[in-house]
Amino acid sequence: MASLALVLLLSYLLGAIPWGLVVARAKGVDLRQHGSGNAGATNALRVLGKGPGLVVFLLDFAKGLVAVVLISTLRVGDESLVGLLGSRPELAAAWGATLAGTAAMLGHVYTVWGRLFFGSWKGGKGVATGAGMLTGLAPIPVALALAVFVAVLAATRYVSxxxxxxxxxxxxxxxxxxxxxxxxxxxxxxFAVVVPAFIVWTHRANVRRLLDGTESRVGSKAG
Structure with missing residues (x-):
């Protein structure tokens, strides 16, 4: 059990690094006071521009990917996750990787580092970190999802x-x-069902704005 607890803790702490707030502060901007007030890559893109926005996206993406492919492989002593997470090594490994990525994603949305150093638990909406997590687990579906994202963004300019x-x-x-x-x-x-459902839930305010016709498009002036 010690290995699993360590994996989840380290994954959460990695996921909780609010890169949007860090990059914005380095540029002298409090991201919480601009745009949607969100700490994720979309608001960083809207407020800081394409370059910093891309940097934030890649860093947030890496949190989920690193949790899945690296942190989930950590072990303490001779403990094995086989039996705890599954009867077969490959099943236990899949569960360990999935839980690690989920912990990173939760850290991204509810960030302890944001609370300690920026005064708020509010992080991003989990898209980039969730994409990194799922890339480590199921790269082909994520590639197809990326194609959907690019097509919708090109057609509508709505990131949400x-x-x-x-x-x-x-x-x-x-x-x-x-x-x-x-x-x-x-x-x-x-988790290919749970994670998308969670992402839709974190975008519930965006859904309301989309329905109202008040959602911001890429290229519109940040508030």
């Missing part, structure tokens, strides 16, 4: 709409791959 539709496409992609004979382990199926 692109993020939501890309998230929804993930479980649909797994279904298509299953039909084609490409199987994924159970934890990937579970």
């Amino acid at each position: 709409l692109g993020s939501i539709l890309a998230a929804v496409s993930l479980p649909l992609s797994l279904v298509v791959l299953h039909v084609l004979g490409v199987e994924s382990p159970p934890p990937v199926w579970i």
Whole structure:
């Protein structure tokens, strides 16, 4: 149990680094006071511009990916996650990686570092970190989701709409791959549904603005 607890703690602490706030502060900007007030890459793009916004996205993406491919492999002593997370080594590894990525994603949304150094638990909405997590678990569905995001963004200039539709496409992609004979382990199926649902939930205010016609587009002036 010590290994799993350590993996989850380290993944959360990594995910909780609010890179949007850090990059913005380095440029003399309090990201919480501009745009949507969100600490994620979308607001950084809107407020700071394309370069810093891309940097924040890549750093947030890396948090989820590193948690899945590196932190989840940590072990303490001789403990094995086999039996605790599954009867087979590959199943235990898949569960460990999925839980590590989920912890990083939760850290991104509810950030202890943000609370300690920036005065708020509010982080980003989980899109970039969730994408990094799922890239480590299921790269083909994520590549397809990225194509959906780019297409929607190009057509509408709504980052939020692109993020939501890309998230929804993930479980649909797994279904298509299953039909084609490409199987994924159970934890990937579970979290390919849970993570998109969580992303849609964190975008609930954006959904209201989309329905009202007041959502900001890429290229519009930041507030």
